[in-house]
Amino acid sequence: MEKLSFDSFTKKIYIKTSMEKMYWCWGTSEGICSWFLRKADYLTSEGKLRDSKEFIKAGDTYIWEWHNWDGQEKGQVIQANGKNYIEISFAEVSKVAISLEDHGKAVLLSLRQYEIPTDEESKLNIHYGCSNGWSFWMANLKAYLEHGILLNETEFDLTKIPLAGFEFVNM
Template sequence: MIEEHKKMIMKKLSFDQFTKRIYIKANLKKLYWCWATEEGITAWFLHTSIYSRNGNKLKPYEFVEAGDNYTWKWHNWDGEENGHIIEANGIDKIVFSFAGECEVEVTLKKSDGATLLTLTQSKIPLDEDNKLKIHYGCSNGWTFWLANLKAFLEYGIHLNETEIDLRNKDLAGYEFVNM
């Protein structure tokens, strides 16, 4: 019986995807805004975000739609992430490309007096480099950023480092928990 349970768990855990969940005491509309608008996503997650549709930059308060593109830049990282919105229903689900060909799905559901946010990153390549950089790196990263979102919405604070420049510290992205 125990061995069967272990096998069931191992079938669900794999390097090609991971899921993170967090309860946040905020309404669905506010949480969706945090993901689907430039002003929302830069309030807790990014230094700079540009959402565009058909080559035209969206206004900071405009909600993204399927087919829109994005460029994201973080504090303490010189790179940028470019991708597109795969699905956005305007209420409780947004799916976007991320880290190359990966997909990130964010769903929101009222549950137990809060909103349950579920984030699943999938289509992770299975080579050793991507197991480390995408599965391990993104899994750790999303864990922090979801906690930061909760802190922002419930307490009005940010946990990420914005004052100390960590970019020239070796392995900063792997060692600092608030990058």
């Protein structure tokens, strides 16, 4: 067994769907907004906005906006093979890798966030915060793909609650 540490974490989940649908959920603005984000803009390396149905490519940059959070996440697409792997910069100082494995009736989704600094603030906000967040969002993706429902909060405004991101499980 690998040793657990604060500089990375891995989350995995089996989801009954096709590889194509799963990659669409991660690799297009339309897909990622169907279960995860309020808005996702991907810009090509030339600065052109990608169409929402167009797959992202290495060298793209992104701007993400969530429901119930006023901030933006900005980063770069490091790798995107159009099939089963996406890697992005995330939280300004770390990276997230999404890998997909076909298991017949289901896809094994593995998310690894790594290169997380190990200072106390990063342990709390990135390791703890993102680890909890990704656990919820991966469960939300499973609910969406397998049952057609979303678990994230879109009806109640949580933006005025200072610790909402740490307290609400469906942020």
